[in-house]
Amino acid sequence: MKNFKFLLEYDGSRYHGWQxxxxxxxxxxKLEHVLGQMCGKETEVIGAGRTDSGVHAKGMVANAWLDTEMDCGEIRDYMNRYLPDDIAVREVREASDRFHARYNVTGKTYRYTCQDGAVKSVFDRKYCVRLDKRPDMAKMLKVAELLKGEHDFRNFCGNPRVKKSTVRNVDSIEIKREGGYLYFTFHGNGFLQNMVRIMVGVLLEAGYGNITPEEVQESLTGFVRQKAGPTAPAAGLCLTGVDYN
Structure with a gap:
């Protein structure tokens, strides 16, 4: 039995999330089914996180203990041959016995894509969210500064019954507009269920003038979930990278 590390990408449009x-x-x-066939027995695949229904990934990391004589290239090729076209294994490496794709994570990067150009996108429509109007960049950047840092993000969690700590450190939020697209990039030591999508919802509402910086500050210190803002649709969200020491 050897521990293998996988770098994956997938279009989450037709899936009910990772788990x-x-x-x-x-x-x-899907991954466990293919690896189970390859090894001839049930195989558990451990992911770096649990992306929600409809969320995409370009840099998901996973690991699995496999009883196989195949080398890394052969494992990758086998998986890509039998996985559906919307899941791909970019890389397979042999990992140390101590490597755990979830417990060893030190940071994650998510990107959320909107389109606010004059002409709607046809070919990117499954991977971005079309906005009816253009939000104010200066207002969004001001609120992004409030969201950065270590906070209790309980009001930015989609699970109101979460029992574990809801304190997270978001060390970077970048917002940029290019060619009719609006990109939000978040990096932090971890994210709660729906947290990135709620932060995007808050930033957009701030850009529309519907939420003030004072209300956002209150949502970081208060206990009323409604003050955090709406949850942006899943289609625009993509996990782009996972960090390890």
Whole structure:
């Protein structure tokens, strides 16, 4: 048995997120099915995180213990041959026995893409969210500064019954506009369920003048979930990278 590390990308449009579910189509379920066939027995795949239904990834990391004589290239080629076209294994490496794709994570990068140009996108429509009007960049940047740093993000979590710590450190938020597209890039030591999508919702509402910086500050210190803002649609979100020491 050897521990292998996988670098994955996937289009999450038709999946009910990463986590295996008995009656739903999931990324983890597809990977475990293919590796199970390859090894001839049930195989657990551990992901760096659990992307939500409809969320994409270009840099998901996972690991699995495999009983196989195949080398890394052969494992990659086998998986890509039998996985559906919307999941790809970019790289397979042999990992140390101590490597754990989830527990060893030190940071993650997410990118959220909107389109606010004059002409709607046809070919990117599954990977970005079309905005009806253009938000004010200066207002969004002001609120982004408030969201950066270590905070209790309980009001930015989609699970109101979460029992674990909701304190996270978001060390970088970049917002830029290019060619009719609006890109939000977040880096932090971890993110709660729906947290990035809620932050995007808050930033957009601030850009529209519907949320003030004072209200955002209150959402970081208060206990009323509604003050955090709406949850942006899943289609615009992509996990682009996972950090390890």
């Amino acid at each position: 295996r579910q008995s009656e739903e189509n999931t990324i983890q379920g």
